[in-house]
Amino acid sequence: MLTVGMAGQWAGTLVISAPPFLIPYLHLSQGVSLVSAGALASAPAMGTMLTLVAWGLVVDRYGERRAMLAGLSLVTLGAVGTTMVSSLGPLALWFFVCGVGVASTNAASGRLVVGWFPAHRRGLAMGIRQTALPLGVGSAALIIPNTVAAAGLRTACIVVATAALAATLAALFIVDPPRPPRPAPGAATRAANPYRQDAVLLRIHLASALLVIPQYAVWTFLLLWLVDIHGWSVAAASILVGATHALSAAGRIAAGWWSDRLGSRLRPLRWIAVTAALVMVVLGVAQSSPVGIALAVLATVVTVSDNGLAFTAVAERAGAYWSGRAFGLQNTGQYLTAAAVPPVLGAVVTHAGYGWAFGGVAVFAALAVALLPRDAPSPQGRSTLT
Secondary structure (H helix, E strand, O other): OHHHHHHHHHHHHHHHHOHHHHHHHHHHHOOOOHHHHHHHHHHHHHHHHHHHHHHHHHHHHHOHHHHHHHHHHHHHHHHHHHOOOOOHHHHHHHHHHHHHHHHHHHHHHHHHHHHHOOHHHHHHHHHHHHOHHHHHHHHHHHHHHHHHHHHOHHHHHHHHHHHHHHHHHHHHHOOOOOOOOOOOOOHHHHHOOHHHOOOHHHHHHHHHHHHHHHHHHHHHHHHHHHHHOOOOOHHHHHHHHHHHHHHHHHHHHHHHHHHHHHOOOHHHHHHHHHHHHHHHHHHHHHOOOOHHHHHHHHHHHHHHOOHHHHHHHHHHHHOOOOHHHHHHHHHHHHHHHHHHHHHHHHHHHHHHOHHHHHHHOHHHHHHHHHHOOOOOOOOOOOOOOO
16 A cells, blocks of 8 residues: 555656756746746646645545545546647646646545554654655656657656556555544534644644745756756756655655654654755855755755655644545645745746755745644544554
């Protein structure tokens, strides 16, 4: 189930990560402005953001298998649609549809992992599952810019559609994890709402949304920055970007293992947020020097390492019949900020340069440190979901 969940998340991530890696082709070869190209890059994130809570409700009520099958089928439909258009507007619309479908995998594949693994192994398992995101981005970094340069936009979109179809077929093997009996309707059900207990979940949601900003700053502009500022070829830059995302995957596994050893998700999450703020400041200062490349690799690893920890903390706090919606709210905040990053930072890069774009986002990581709650015991019955 971990493998199948990862396959769905990997393919969905590859699909919605394709537009950012079209930016060098669109901007440098086709003359599209960075703001317009950034808007295309935001289209799938907007589709995902608007439907995450709805997909979470589907997962809570109908199970992981149905949700992922329906969502990945929609991703395949959108990906096939991208192969039939060439202008920016329709392309953005089809990638928006892909984003709507990918939203299903965020809640469903996360619930698969949390539902099938016990608490003392859950951090590591979720860390492994979360590697699907940087691996998906890394795959897109290797495949998309090189394919579009060698064979054109349509061929790159066909590759994306093939990955989506393969993941949809893999979802047929999903088995929903067991759940405790559903609470009877009434006051007890209302009392089980984790958002009525305290502000812990909301604070994790807000901090996670802020931590996405430095992550997407590096994800979106690293390839273009290597080509534009350091004079790398697209092929060489894409290899480095792919390698950094492989390292990021290892970082997520290590963070999950670390949290299991500590018996805490929030303490390592706080330390990673502090490190992210420091690294982004230094990268902003040194981005035009050779050492800036090493710092960018480090920033890529650090800024994605927190995600699995936050996901696991949310699931453990929310419980079996609220985790889908809690995942939806968690990701809605993340995608809301992620959707704003490419066009806003595209404007910052255009008018102020990469240093301000990279260094300026450190303030959001610092704010996340202040927002993160201290370790608190989960309400009774929420530490284990099955």
